[in-house]
Amino acid sequence: MTDKELNREIFDYILFLLTAARGCVDEPHMYGPLRLVDAASRIIGTYQRVKGVDDEFLNRLKQLIDEKKYIVMESEDEFTRFIDELIAQSVDEMKRRSGVKA
Amino acid sequence: MSALDAIFKRVTVRHYEDKPVEFSKLVTLARAAQKAPTGGNTPYRRVMIIDDPDTIAMIKKIAPGYLSNAPAAILIYTDLEVAEKGLGRLGRDVCSLIDSGAAAANISIAAIELGLATCFTKSYSEVGMKKVLDIPDNCRTDLLVQVGYPHPGRPRSIKKKPEGNIIYHNRHGVSIND
């Protein structure tokens, strides 16, 4: 990815965050968590497009988010459990990366 | 396809094929939208076809709820001055919103007949949408409907919540199943 492309992605990302922030004022409260989870997926997307970067764990995390984020519209509880699951997997990965047994 | 078939087939779609929607089909959808009723026959509803890829890309950037790759969209909006002049505050604040919903429903049903699918979209910045599309201050955007060819391998649609199917008979609280 060239600097110019990265600059464009960051710009788009900023606009996403600002419009999502405005949405948080009026939208259902669970849409805030949805936007943050979506933001995580978008950051991973940008990271994937940076030349030479390939993080298997983050790739899987993004795939999981993109597949399951819509359950927020079916069940608040299930979506909350889904975020907890994303966190649990990420903490295991953090420990693995720090050389601590998961 | 019967109207009833189309109504019961409709679901929100968030994964589309990577191909544009023919302009003639978008015009048919826009006409279906304008065929919906308006309170007091007041001509306050505006319908805009958006199929320029750069414009769609800009809209996606100000619309956190535009989660799909739909290549086109139809915006339904209201000229608030015309609404207020014709129907008063009821027209401006209530009827026009109902009418926009009716227009969007027409789009989503007509789309099925044309082999297309849709996703209603309200999670966007009003200020951003108006700026991108040069919409004047006397208008209020009501709903954006994403349009595209549904991806055949798309994930299942969202399950309706049980309370989403409540139907009463003659009195509030008396179910048709009682």
Ligand SMILES: Cc1cc2nc3c(=O)[nH]c(=O)nc-3n(C[C@H](O)[C@H](O)[C@H](O)COP(=O)(O)O)c2cc1C
């Ligand atoms: C007024 C309105 C606004 C909506 N806004 C969005 C939106 O911004 N983004 C989105 O992906 N879906 C949006 N939806 C779609 C709903 O999430 C969807 O209709 C609902 O989950 C029920 O699914 P179904 O249409 O398949 O029956 C909206 C629906 C309505 C009626």
